[in-house]
Amino acid sequence: MLTLSLIGIGCGDPGQLTRAAVEAVNAADLILIPRKGTAKADLADLRRMICADVLTNDKTVIAEFDLPVRDAGEADYRKGVDDWHDAVAATWSKAIADHLGGEGKVALLIWGDPSLYDSSLRIARRLDPLPNIEVVPGITSIQALCAAHALPLNDIGEPFLVTTGRRLREGGWPAGVDTIVVMLDGGTAFQSLDPEGLHIYWGAYLGMQDQIILSGALADIGPRIVAARQEARERHGWIMDSYILKRAREARQHAS
Template sequence: MLTLSLIGIGCGDPEQLTLAAIRAINAADLVLIPRKGPVKSDLADLRRLICAQALTNSRTRVAEFDLPIRDTAQEGYRKGVDEWHDAVAVTWSRAIAAHLGDDGRVALLIWGDPSLYDSSLRIARRLDPLPIIEVVPGITSIQALCAAHSLPLNDIGQPFLVTTGRRLREGGWPSGADTVVVMLDGGAAFQWLEPTGLYIWWGAYLGMPRQITMSGALAEVGPVIVAARQEARARHGWIMDSYVLKRVW
């Protein structure tokens, strides 16, 4: 019987690994490391570093495979994502079959946590054959961002909303929310908001040596973040960032 462990590994710092994550890595017969091309080679490098530091079971094998690239130019966001997930599931299934077969424990190291804005669980349920799925939670970018700013996410007795840059850009400020967490923002969607009364806490490459953080009134620091974000993307070839926005009355 095949068991798939989706192991949250935090946001870039190997010290964010939990004891449960280390135990799950060493319980696997096979650890698969996805490659996303030379531009995002840092993501594979971090997984290799984690295996080098945390893996002590000599019977656990490590193998790498190339992920298909999503066609972002395709019409229909949901349709494009579904087709990409199908392609990734096929790639996972082939890699598992080639290196392990249909019996044993395989682990995938998931950036952040598998339950929050990550498609690994949806993809895992498309595998053939369908494995037993186990999840080991990890530190999310939200936690890392708040820690970097020493920021309590929610105000006393108040909720917060988590959304994407695309939803923020298309729908504007969410109704009824005073605190908004924004993830998966490819284009600094806060630029399309009326900045008056809004504060931002922003971070990129959270947990990594190149981590960048900025905070302040959105009207003042927003343009600085946009410039820093463009410069960082040009320098490294990729960027992963998130931010918290709060409305101050």
């Protein structure tokens, strides 16, 4: 029987690994490390560093593979994502067959947690043959972002919404909430909002040595975030960031 373990590794700090994650790493017969091109080599380097730090099972094989690139030019967004997931699943299946065959335990180290804006579980269910799937939860970027800003996410008795940059840009501020968490923002979707009465808590490379955090009134700090984001992307070749937007009390009263 083939078992696939999706192990949440947090946001970059090896200290965020749970004991369950360390045990799952050492229980694996094969650990797969995806490569996403030279621009994102840091992500593969981090996974290598985690394995070097916590792996004590000398029988575990570590194998790397090149991850297919999504066709960003596909007009139908959902179809483009589905086609990409099929390609990634085929790559996973080949890597497993090449190094392990149809029996044993293979592990993938998942950035953050596999449950939150991560496609690993959807891709895993496309594998052929279909393995037994187990998940080891990890610290999410939302938790890391709140911790970095010493920020409680929700106001007392109030809901919050987690969304994407694309949805925020296309749909504007969601109705019924005064706190939103924005992930997977390829740009700066907050620039599409009226900044009046909004406060932003932004972070990039959370948990890593290069972590950057900025916060303040959106009207004041927004341009600084845009500049910091551009400079960081040019320096690293990639950026992984997220942010929380909150309406100030006065703005909430006005909106209601």
